[in-house]
Amino acid sequence: MSEFAANKALELRGMQVLKGLLDRDAQERMVEELRHVIRAAPLFSPVTQSGKIMSVRMTSAGRFGWISDRNGYRYSETHPDGMPWPEMPPLVSRVWDTVSGCARTPECCLINFYGESARMGMHQDIDEVDFSAPVVSISLGDDALFRVGNEARGGRTESIWLTSGDVVVMGGASRRLFHGVDRVKHGSSTLLPRAGRINVTLRVVT
Ligand SMILES: O=C(O)CCC(=O)C(=O)O
Numbered sequence: 669m670s671e672f673a674a675n676k677a678l679e680l681r682g683m684q685v686l687k688g689l690l691d692r693d694a695q696e697r698m699v700e701e702l703r704h705v706i707r708a709a710p711l712f713s714p715v716t717q718s719g720k721i722m723s724v725r726m727t728s729a730g731r732f733g734w735i736s737d738r739n740g741y742r743y744s745e746t747h748p749d750g751m752p753w754p755e756m757p758p759l760v761s762r763v764w765d766t767v768s769g770c771a772r773t774p775e776c777c778l779i780n781f782y783g784e785s786a787r788m789g790m791h792q793d794i795d796e797v798d799f800s801a802p803v804v805s806i807s808l809g810d811d812a813l814f815r816v817g818n819e820a821r822g823g824r825t826e827s828i829w830l831t832s833g834d835v836v837v838m839g840g841a842s843r844r845l846f847h848g849v850d851r852v853k854h855g856s857s858t859l860l861p862r863a864g865r866i867n868v869t870l871r872v873v874t
């Protein structure tokens with residue numbers, strides 16, 4: 669039997685939403701793994717090419733991390749402070765193995781931290797080469813209103829609240845859909861001692 673079991677599986681425009689795939693114990697163990705990553709590769713505030721500071725703080729594990737600065741956004745084999753990224757955390761890898769349906773191993777574990785009033789604008793994940801590999805997204809901590817749109821910007825959208833332990837698999841045609849996080853309900857979860865939300869996304873990059 670798998671160590672993970674969803675309470676409920678929903679579908680949102682082709683994305684698979686596995687509600688409560690991680691139980692509280694697995695969530696706590698994953699937070700502990702992520703603390704080790706953050707200790708070695710501290711969270712930083714990415715800046716867009718135009719100089720705007722993003723409200724979400726980030727770091728990564730695995731071969732590649734996603735960074736953004738005045739030179740634009742890109743995958744990088746080093747943290748902005750110069751060191752290589754820490755190794756992919758094992759529990760995070762096991763979530764990928766359980767839900768991705770993909771034989772390749774993820775090369776980037778992006779860790780997003782949403783404090784009070786942080787959000788993420790509508791965007792596509794299209795900086796990767798192999799779109800046959802899905803993006804797997806794990807939610808920990810405070811509830812987030814996740815919005816999914818279309819293959820082109822604009823048009824009708826649908827939203828869903830993601831809660832701690834939920835996992836979203838963006839595969840097939842849904843891999844290219846615009847998506848974002850409109851808001852986070854600060855303090856809605858007791859997982860993190862000072863509230864906030866962590867989102868982990870796993871991607872094959874090359
Ligand atoms: O925080 C989320 O749920 C989504 C994050 C996301 O879309 C990304 O990091 O590309």
Ligand SMILES: [Mn+2]
Nearest residue numbers: 791792793847
């Ligand atoms: Mn994304």
